[in-house]
Amino acid sequence: MPPAPALEIRGLTVRYGDAVAVDDLDLTIPRGQTVALLGPNGAGKSTTVNAVLGLLNPAAGDVRVLDRSPRDAVRAGSVGAMLQHGGLPSETRVGEVLHLVRRSFGRAGGDGTWPLADLVATAGIDGLLDRPVDALSGGQRQRVLLALALVGAPPLLLLDEPTSAMDVEARRAFWTTMRGLAGRGHTVVFATHHLDEADAVADRVVVVAGGRVVADGTAAEIKAGAGGRTVSFTAAPGRRFDDVPGVTAVAWQGSTVRLATTDADATLRTLLADGGLPDLEVRGASLEDAVLSLLPARRQTTIGAIR
Numbered sequence: 001m002p003p004a005p006a007l008e009i010r011g012l013t014v015r016y017g018d019a020v021a022v023d024d025l026d027l028t029i030p031r032g033q034t035v036a037l038l039g040p041n042g043a044g045k046s047t048t049v050n051a052v053l054g055l056l057n058p059a060a061g062d063v064r065v066l067d068r069s070p071r072d073a074v075r076a077g078s079v080g081a082m083l084q085h086g087g088l089p090s091e092t093r094v095g096e097v098l099h100l101v102r103r104s105f106g107r108a109g110g111d112g113t114w115p116l117a118d119l120v121a122t123a124g125i126d127g128l129l130d131r132p133v134d135a136l137s138g139g140q141r142q143r144v145l146l147a148l149a150l151v152g153a154p155p156l157l158l159l160d161e162p163t164s165a166m167d168v169e170a171r172r173a174f175w176t177t178m179r180g181l182a183g184r185g186h187t188v189v190f191a192t193h194h195l196d197e198a199d200a201v202a203d204r205v206v207v208v209a210g211g212r213v214v215a216d217g218t219a220a221e222i223k224a225g226a227g228g229r230t231v232s233f234t235a236a237p238g239r240r241f242d243d244v245p246g247v248t249a250v251a252w253q254g255s256t257v258r259l260a261t262t263d264a265d266a267t268l269r270t271l272l273a274d275g276g277l278p279d280l281e282v283r284g285a286s287l288e289d290a291v292l293s294l295l296p297a298r299r300q301t302t303i304g305a306i307r
């Protein structure tokens with residue numbers, strides 16, 4: 001018998017009142033994969049993560065975490081999580097919180113805590129142990145939350161927008177850590193709006209929209225699936241491009257417009273007939289372009305804000 005997957009979700013449906021947050025979602029993640037969950041704000045990513053942690057009662061469906069129910073898996077210390085609104089007790093120091101969590105993990109009968117020195121180095125919180133929790137910067141706080149998530153050396157790590165408060169350097173260090181964990185056989189599932197991170201780090205990208213999986217594959221497959229090209233140039237802000245032949249998504253960054261197109265020839269012919277295209281560039285679709293093209297209701301957006 002092959003080992004049970006790290007995560008198996010079948011027909012997961014979660015409702016908040018009349019609103020459906022997750023809609024009959026299926027997802028199987030084998031052990032050892034690093035998987036990015038992408039999608040706009042409200043797509044259902046956090047709700048899915050919360051269901052995997054046993055924090056809510058689904059209306060329908062089944063979630064198995066390493067062949068256990070979510071609550072049993074969490075109780076057994078098999079899952080570590082960094083949540084969007086993860087809190088830290090105020091008026092304590094980082095080292096105290098870490099000590100408390102390590103002790104309570106040991107008491108709960110966890111399989112073994114991560115050796116302290118390695119944990120501190122891995123999470124990059126060296127030098128923060130004496131710091132009051134209330135005096136941490138956003139990025140430092142996220143690193144402390146990572147350390148707490150790793151205390152039990154969990155085989156499955158769930159990270160909800162883990163780098164949202166980190167600067168470029170901290171993000172790079174964070175993903176180096178994650179690669180190291182994946183190399184040690186941990187399964188890492190993370191939700192992010194940084195598509196460049198997903199492209200660089202994930203073995204697999206799962207795009208969620210409207211509570212459903214709308215694309216699932218390697219970043220390269222998703223980019224190839226978009227099949228198109230990106231045409232960018234300088235344009236008068238506010239000009240509309242939705243109706244240009246081939247165009248599936250429009251993104252602005254200052255006065256530069258980026259068009260995802262399934263037919264670059266037709267797009268360029270129409271645009272050139274309308275006048276010049278200063279600073280023209282044509283290239284293969286980025287992951288961001290590919291994801292945007294999967295979200296047809298959001299044709300006009302701002303680069304970096306698929307939210």
Ligand SMILES: Nc1ncnc2c1ncn2[C@@H]1O[C@H](COP(=O)(O)OP(=O)(O)OP(=O)(O)O)[C@@H](O)[C@H]1O
Nearest residue numbers: 016019020021039040041042043044045046047048
């Ligand atoms: N506690 C709640 N009560 C009511 N509705 C909720 C609650 N939590 C989430 N929702 C709704 O469920 C839907 C899915 O939200 P969810 O937070 O899972 O999306 P997300 O993909 O994580 O978005 P984001 O990228 O903004 O974090 C949204 O429409 C959201 O407003």
